Amino acid sequence: xTAVPVASKQVGVRWNPRRYFGGMWRHPVARxxxxxxLTIWVTTTVTFFLIRLMPGSPVELKIDELIQSxxxxxxxxxxxxxxxxxxxxxxxxxxxxxxxxxxxxxxHLDVGKSFLSSGTSVxxxxxxxxxxxxxxxxxxxxxxxxxxIGLGLLAAYRRNSLLDRVVSTGGSLVSSxxxxxxxxxxxxxxxxxxxxxxxxxxxxxxxSGMQPGLYPAFIGDVLFHAAMPITIYFLTQLGHxxxxxxxxxxxxxxxxxxxxxxxxxxxxxxxxxxxxxxxAVLPLVTQLAISVGFIVGGAAIIEQIFAYQGVGLRLxxxxxxxxxxxxxxxxxxxxxSVVVANLAADLLYSKLDPRIGxxxxxxx
Amino acid sequence: MSTAILARPTxxxxxxxxxxxxxxxxRMLSRRPVGLAGFLGIVFFLLLAFVAPLxxxxxxxxxxxxxxxxxxxxxxxxxxxxxxxxxNQIVFGGRDILTVAIIAxxxxxxxxxxxxxxxxxxxxxxxxxxxAITDITLTIPKLxxxxxxxxxxxxxxxxxxxxILALLQWSSLLRQVxxxxxxxxxxxxxxxxxxxxxGLFHIVxxxxxxxxxxxxxxxxxxxxxxxxxxxxxIILLGLxxxxxxxxxxxxYFAQGQGALFYRDSLxxxxxxxxxxxxxxxxxxxxxxxxxxxxxxxxxGS
Numbered sequence: 001x002t003a004v005p006v007a008s009k010q011v012g013v014r015w016n017p018r019r020y021f022g023g024m025w026r027h028p029v030a031r032x033x034x035x036x037x038l039t040i041w042v043t044t045t046v047t048f049f050l051i052r053l054m055p056g057s058p059v060e061l062k063i064d065e066l067i068q069s070x071x072x073x074x075x076x077x078x079x080x081x082x083x084x085x086x087x088x089x090x091x092x093x094x095x096x097x098x099x100x101x102x103x104x105x106x107x108h109l110d111v112g113k114s115f116l117s118s119g120t121s122v123x124x125x126x127x128x129x130x131x132x133x134x135x136x137x138x139x140x141x142x143x144x145x146x147x148x149i150g151l152g153l154l155a156a157y158r159r160n161s162l163l164d165r166v167v168s169t170g171g172s173l174v175s176s177x178x179x180x181x182x183x184x185x186x187x188x189x190x191x192x193x194x195x196x197x198x199x200x201x202x203x204x205x206x207x208s209g210m211q212p213g214l215y216p217a218f219i220g221d222v223l224f225h226a227a228m229p230i231t232i233y234f235l236t237q238l239g240h241x242x243x244x245x246x247x248x249x250x251x252x253x254x255x256x257x258x259x260x261x262x263x264x265x266x267x268x269x270x271x272x273x274x275x276x277x278x279x280a281v282l283p284l285v286t287q288l289a290i291s292v293g294f295i296v297g298g299a300a301i302i303e304q305i306f307a308y309q310g311v312g313l314r315l316x317x318x319x320x321x322x323x324x325x326x327x328x329x330x331x332x333x334x335x336x337s338v339v340v341a342n343l344a345a346d347l348l349y350s351k352l353d354p355r356i357g358x359x360x361x362x363x364x
Numbered sequence: 365m366s367t368a369i370l371a372r373p374t375x376x377x378x379x380x381x382x383x384x385x386x387x388x389x390x391r392m393l394s395r396r397p398v399g400l401a402g403f404l405g406i407v408f409f410l411l412l413a414f415v416a417p418l419x420x421x422x423x424x425x426x427x428x429x430x431x432x433x434x435x436x437x438x439x440x441x442x443x444x445x446x447x448x449x450x451x452n453q454i455v456f457g458g459r460d461i462l463t464v465a466i467i468a469x470x471x472x473x474x475x476x477x478x479x480x481x482x483x484x485x486x487x488x489x490x491x492x493x494x495x496a497i498t499d500i501t502l503t504i505p506k507l508x509x510x511x512x513x514x515x516x517x518x519x520x521x522x523x524x525x526x527x528i529l530a531l532l533q534w535s536s537l538l539r540q541v542x543x544x545x546x547x548x549x550x551x552x553x554x555x556x557x558x559x560x561x562x563g564l565f566h567i568v569x570x571x572x573x574x575x576x577x578x579x580x581x582x583x584x585x586x587x588x589x590x591x592x593x594x595x596x597x598i599i600l601l602g603l604x605x606x607x608x609x610x611x612x613x614x615x616y617f618a619q620g621q622g623a624l625f626y627r628d629s630l631x632x633x634x635x636x637x638x639x640x641x642x643x644x645x646x647x648x649x650x651x652x653x654x655x656x657x658x659x660x661x662x663x664g665s
Contacts, residue, residue: 039500050516169398176648177641178593180600184615184624188633192625290502290536297507301597305619315508316601319515331512338505 032346036339043335112325122329132205133310136226140233148241156249175239180301203307228306248280289345293338392657399653405646413458423452432629442631445621457610464526468591471530473584480541481568501535514603529591578658585651611636
């Protein structure tokens, strides 16, 4: 099955890269970095072929549109040249060169220029909105993680109590309803029926006309505008963390080392944090990374509902205006930021769990 | 499992065992009220979506005099922005949504099971490659990619939409199937099949997968909820060319027409929200009851 040439078997002294690098790739940190790099490469390649090669691809569409909108005064070559500069691809070059130059400009974070506001680079458009999404998603996710872990631990310790029932049932109820439906219901009940919250005032990432900066009024304003998206991310993720932490704690409580710790007379508080809690929380850290991607994706709908100026809303605007370079750039840059978040979680995981940190451990 | 080698079951045995299994299963389910409610909810919505439209006349005439009526006997759930009956739309609006969810769940489960078990059984380089591809698709923010793909491809048919959804969501299940098969393949009966040289196909599909039936059923249901989430999400964003009406399109119009901000239109908006949420809730509670029945150790209590 393995395609090892017969010759290398006979000449045993030959340099065998597997011997040196095989061990290295088994190291979890190296694996995590390799995985991140590979993911980014695959996404960019798929995006390139999606944009460039598909029949009726955005490039072809743009060329047709340019020719039509000029009533034929632009030749096909000229139109292609304009499209080239817009997509940051030299369309007359052979395909592999286009691919290489696409990769090269991506390394410099150059993903072309917007169709609509001519001359504006896609990167600057995205950098203006990405922080807001990362801020709201990150805050909501961390809040739900911390609260959910606490409640899950509590529910597991008071198993079958009233608190356990309320927390677990409530958690599974809220987490199985799609987050955008909860968002619409919040507007419906808090904003329209009860008129408790003025949702129109909360549109945008901050009140327009305010000077961005690190002064209290602005920070308060930013929190006011982000309050609804953060509430949604918090509410809809909370149940997941409670349930996962509850079942992780329950299985950790059955472990021998907990019994051993009890037998040694360690205090309940110490067993709870250092033995049960620590071991139960470990697998959740990897889940945290996966949910970053999930929420950043879901943020598109939430941001649209609350008109919050993040990446998701920008993506939808670009889709509506058929601004393909911006779409492409957002797909690439959000993927990269999610991959980096994953990488950070992987590294954190091997820091938290010393068993994983050593090469040859149970990686993956 | 041993029957596969020793003797073929008789026709009577073949017919009786699933029937007995079903009875036993319902008995187990009836002890879990929440799971039973989920099961009944699923049955109810399947009937509502696929059977009820055969008996109820389709009403599609806008009536400008009846806009945003509150619930009454003639319109139990009120009317929409064109004066159409909301209940009628709910009855006719479930079929497409559930069909897409079922097809997408079926395809993604199929991909995950086939490649997950092959990766686990064959091992070696093929395993490494499949795991690498899975890890990569797992990290890509799916809804963002789905939005971009939907914007470029403009999926006009629901089957096409289901295929796209399936291609995006198989990865987490594949990882779990692989882990499961890895532990199953060390069992004696798999060793026995291997020593009889029954072949990869036989080992995977006749020996290993049948023992994972309940596990696969649970994940099929969870895959349905995932497909529904993504599908209604992109409908809500207006990325699926509008044709006909379904729960997602109802919500899309409710948002686009500003119905959200009329106090009288509460039931019009709440109806599709409740329909979708109840389907999702039923699926989720049924799945967790199944997990409880087939794998009682995992959940505790």
